[in-house]
Amino acid sequence: MSAINGFVRSDAAFLLTDGLSYFEGVPDDVNLNKAHRLHGLNAVVAATGPAQFANWMSTRLAYKSFDNLIETAEAQITHHFQRYARDYRGGDAVSCVALAGWHEKDDRPAMYCIELETAGSPEALRLKQNSEFEGKYVSVSLTELPVVAMPPPSREEFQEAGYDLLADFEKVDPESYLLHCMEIQRRKRFDGRHAVGGLALLTTVTASGVAQRVVHVWPEDEPGKKIEPAPIDWSAWRAARAGAWMSG
Numbered sequence: 674m675s676a677i678n679g680f681v682r683s684d685a686a687f688l689l690t691d692g693l694s695y696f697e698g699v700p701d702d703v704n705l706n707k708a709h710r711l712h713g714l715n716a717v718v719a720a721t722g723p724a725q726f727a728n729w730m731s732t733r734l735a736y737k738s739f740d741n742l743i744e745t746a747e748a749q750i751t752h753h754f755q756r757y758a759r760d761y762r763g764g765d766a767v768s769c770v771a772l773a774g775w776h777e778k779d780d781r782p783a784m785y786c787i788e789l790e791t792a793g794s795p796e797a798l799r800l801k802q803n804s805e806f807e808g809k810y811v812s813v814s815l816t817e818l819p820v821v822a823m824p825p826p827s828r829e830e831f832q833e834a835g836y837d838l839l840a841d842f843e844k845v846d847p848e849s850y851l852l853h854c855m856e857i858q859r860r861k862r863f864d865g866r867h868a869v870g871g872l873a874l875l876t877t878v879t880a881s882g883v884a885q886r887v888v889h890v891w892p893e894d895e896p897g898k899k900i901e902p903a904p905i906d907w908s909a910w911r912a913a914r915a916g917a918w919m920s921g
Contacts, residue, residue: 675707675721676858676869677771678851679784680820682842686773686782686878688717689851691859692871693894694724703871703894708773710883714739716774717876717883721823722767722789726757730770739774746772747787747815754789766791769823772815773878782878786823787815826857834907848875848888849914856910859891859902867900 679688690707693700708719709731716739720727730753736742742749750770758766772785812818819842831838834857840850852873859869873889894900 675724676855677707677719677721677769677821677823678854678858679771679773680842680847680851681773681782681784684782684879686775686784687847687851688719688771688773688784688876688878689847689855689888690719690874690876691855691869692874693869693900695866695868698866700894700896700898700900703891703896705871706874706885708874708876708885711736711742711774714742714774715878715880715882716742716772717878719771719773719876721769723757723762725761726754726766726768727770729757730754738777740776740778742774743772743776743783743785743815746785750787750815751789755791758791762791764791771821771823773876775878775880780880782880783817784819784821785815785817786812786821788813822854822858824858824861824863826854826861830857830861835911847877851875852889853911853914856905860905867902870894870900870902 676691677688679686688708692703692705694702694705705724707727708717709728710717711731711734714736718727718731733753734742734749754768758764767790769786769788774783776783834853836853836857855869855873859867870891871894872887875886875888877884893903
């Protein structure tokens with residue numbers, strides 16, 4: 674499944690991605706980088722679904738600039754998704770793709786997302802029938818968004834965790850704010866298993882470049898071992914990070 678959380682403020686776009694992947698129902702990697710830099714651009718691409726899809730696609734996208742890429746990105750992403758699903762997934766795949774980059778003409782950061790699934794996909798049907806994910810989509814066409822959380826927690830889950838849905842993105846600390854959402858996602862299940870974990874990698878896109886750093890590791894997550902998130906006291910979790918909530 675994977676998790677992609679992000680938001681855009683006036684001087685940067687931020688994406689937080691996890692590092693967990695499964696192979697034949699068993700965790701096989703907990704240290705994946707799922708946000709891949711686009712050569713020659715201040716931009717990255719990330720994707721939920723097949724763990725290697727974003728990396729595979731990142732070397733195949735055609736562009737002259739980020740502005741130019743966005744003009745054709747929907748068609749390109751859709752084409753590459755269908756090809757990847759056909760060649761590597763038996764024609765059965767679901768993915769949410771996120772592009773974060775710096776627009777050269779307008780001199781600003783931006784984030785775009787699109788939700789994809791193959792026709793008649795059993796994977797998509799299972800996702801839609803899952804009570805924790807049913808009916809939750811970003812956009813079926815490439816859309817610029819100020820914030821994204823995939824898979825999206827429910828309003829009840831946000832409330833239980835004390836998550837601030839009305840936060841001022843110009844003031845919040847990206848690491849703490851996005852990790853808070855990922856801790857919620859980590860406790861969701863898909864096909865009876867937890868699908869978010871390993872590590873949390875923060876990607877920051879600015880006018881001067883792309884920076885990435887690991888901001889959290891779940892040491893209990895290991896390849897070949899069932900993912901079992903520890904119980905969490907949300908009040909204690911927030912209190913422990915109170916000093917970092919506002920970047921000032």
